[in-house]
Amino acid sequence: MSLLQNSNAISSGGYNLTDSVRFRSSASSYLSRTPTTASNRKTWTMSMWVKRGNNAYQQLAYASESPTYADPVCLIGFSSDTIDLFQYTSSFDFRLTTTQVFRDPSAWYHIVWSVDTTQATSTNRVKLYVNGEQVTSFTTATYPSLNFNTAFNYTGPHLIAARGAGGSVQEYFDGYMTEVNFVDGQALTPSDFGETDTDTGVWKPKKYTGTYGTNGFYLPMNQTVETYSADYLVVGGGGGGGTDIGGGGGAGGLLTGTTNLAIGSTYTVTVGAGGSGAATSSVRGSNGGNSSVSGTAFTTITSIGGGGGGSKNLRDGALGGSGGGNANALGGTGGAGTSGQGFAGGVSVATQAGGGGGGAGAIGSNSSASNTGGAGGIGATSNITGSSTYYAGGGGGGGYSGTASNGGTGGGGKGEGYGNNGSGTAGTNGLGGGGGAGGGGAVGYGKAGGSGVVILRVPTAKYTGTVTGSPTVTTDGSDTVIKFTASGTYTA
Numbered sequence: 205m206s207l208l209q210n211s212n213a214i215s216s217g218g219y220n221l222t223d224s225v226r227f228r229s230s231a232s233s234y235l236s237r238t239p240t241t242a243s244n245r246k247t248w249t250m251s252m253w254v255k256r257g258n259n260a261y262q263q264l265a266y267a268s269e270s271p272t273y274a275d276p277v278c279l280i281g282f283s284s285d286t287i288d289l290f291q292y293t294s295s296f297d298f299r300l301t302t303t304q305v306f307r308d309p310s311a312w313y314h315i316v317w318s319v320d321t322t323q324a325t326s327t328n329r330v331k332l333y334v335n336g337e338q339v340t341s342f343t344t345a346t347y348p349s350l351n352f353n354t355a356f357n358y359t360g361p362h363l364i365a366a367r368g369a370g371g372s373v374q375e376y377f378d379g380y381m382t383e384v385n386f387v388d389g390q391a392l393t394p395s396d397f398g399e400t401d402t403d404t405g406v407w408k409p410k411k412y413t414g415t416y417g418t419n420g421f422y423l424p425m426n427q428t429v430e431t432y433s434a435d436y437l438v439v440g441g442g443g444g445g446g447t448d449i450g451g452g453g454g455a456g457g458l459l460t461g462t463t464n465l466a467i468g469s470t471y472t473v474t475v476g477a478g479g480s481g482a483a484t485s486s487v488r489g490s491n492g493g494n495s496s497v498s499g500t501a502f503t504t505i506t507s508i509g510g511g512g513g514g515s516k517n518l519r520d521g522a523l524g525g526s527g528g529g530n531a532n533a534l535g536g537t538g539g540a541g542t543s544g545q546g547f548a549g550g551v552s553v554a555t556q557a558g559g560g561g562g563g564a565g566a567i568g569s570n571s572s573a574s575n576t577g578g579a580g581g582i583g584a585t586s587n588i589t590g591s592s593t594y595y596a597g598g599g600g601g602g603g604y605s606g607t608a609s610n611g612g613t614g615g616g617g618k619g620e621g622y623g624n625n626g627s628g629t630a631g632t633n634g635l636g637g638g639g640g641a642g643g644g645g646a647v648g649y650g651k652a653g654g655s656g657v658v659i660l661r662v663p664t665a666k667y668t669g670t671v672t673g674s675p676t677v678t679t680d681g682s683d684t685v686i687k688f689t690a691s692g693t694y695t696a
Contacts (some may be wrong), residue, residue, distance in 0.1 A: 223426040229378035234366035240669030257379035266367040273368025278355035298348040320391035388417030431464040435661040441476035442631040442653025443510035444489025445639035449532035451513035452561035452599030456636030457525020457545030465696035471499035481650035495656040511539035521549035526562035550578040561598030561638035563612040577601030583614020590680030599638030670695035
């Protein structure tokens with residue numbers, strides 16, 4: 205699907221349509237949308253300008269009540285040369301097939317499909333207009349029953365330039381399309397979308413100035429990308445804690461700010477897993493996974509996973525969004541944090557205690573001379589959900605004494621001393637906290653980091669409800685908050 209100009213523009217005086225989208229059936233190109241709530245299924249209007257690329261059987265607009273494209277379905281399209289529109293369940297609920305043919309590949313056709321099944325006269329319940337004139341001659345003409353509910357404006361898939369059948373999308377439109385208006389709750393006429401040129405007598409577009417209703421939309425098919433502002437918080441997975449008087453795991457990197465989302469674009473959300481704790485004294489804790497948001501016309505936002513904490517025989521903390529702590533030896537180093545995302549891990553200043561993992565808000569603490577592990581670095585606060593919450597705290601270091609070390613506020617796991625069981629605690633999932641280090645050398649004493657989180661805050665008036673991955677969706681004031689604790693997508 206590509207956007208073309210000039211030779212495929214529609215000359216219309218004061219309202220020039222210079223752009224159109226080229227749909228290629230060979231590329232299986234189409235547009236799709238699934239409303240989150242049902243709206244007016246009895247009264248609505250579809251208006252579009254189309255120019256055919258060939259005379260095959262192909263569809264212009266389609267809706268199904270089923271996510272698998274099963275019946276009931278409602279659609280309008282070209283049946284070779286004619287226009288065919290209908291709703292079908294186990295048989296045709298209504299159907300209009302034109303006598304007139306529309307086979308000219310050089311012509312633009314303005315097609316308006318107006319529905320109002322509350323009308324007492326059956327022939328007024330579904331109307332078809334082409335280039336400003338109502339079509340009244342049909343080879344097939346059956347009308348819906350009074351107050352019939354169509355598949356349009358239900359919560360099933362709605363397609364432009366294709367239809368669904370047998371569980372898949374097919375019968376793709378081939379040609380050009382522009383100025384698509386779908387108006388929910390009103391049965392309109394062509395004069396709302398076009399007018400006759402007084403000089404040439406040719407039917408031409410004009411700007412629709414009315415309202416669209418709950419599920420209505422406008423697709424200008426131009427090069428201007430419509431956007432809206434969204435706040436974001438992206439936290440990587442926390443690093444795992446080291447073992448055998450190990451260093452605490454670093455917190456996941458944290459990025460927050462405001463960006464613009466392009467309407468209709470799908471944004472992919474990846475939530476980083478927490479790194480595993482050190483399995484033996486000879487390995488560090490594992491780094492946490494990266495979290496990110498990526499999509500069209502959008503600079504990918506990536507928060508780096510936290511660094512793993514050092515262990516007895518691999519002492520230096522690993523680099524990460526926040527660095528892992530150094531294990532039980534003088535002269536070692538804490539892992540560095542990623543600039544702008546987190547801080548470095550602490551170091552050992554006693555031979556038998558590890559440094560804390562770095563947090564999003566502070567460096568991990570160094571161990572103490574009393575052989576107690578350093579506390580994890582504190583995380584950073586965000587109000588993106590509507591309440592102040594700490595995220596991305598570093599994991600505490602392990603020590604030889606019986607005193608535990610605290611994880612950083614923001615989900616950091618506690619580090620434990622050898623004299624008090626020796627097993628740390630895991631970082632908190634959904635906060636990106638670093639894993640606590642173990643004081644003992646046993647397998648499993650270094651604990652995993654917490655998984656990360658991605659949160660988008662968008663104006664409720666712009667929220668589409670089209671998500672995957674089962675995020676938690678809440679509202680706060682005039683905004684909708686979409687919280688992903690597992691990977692998924694959001695369509696703006």
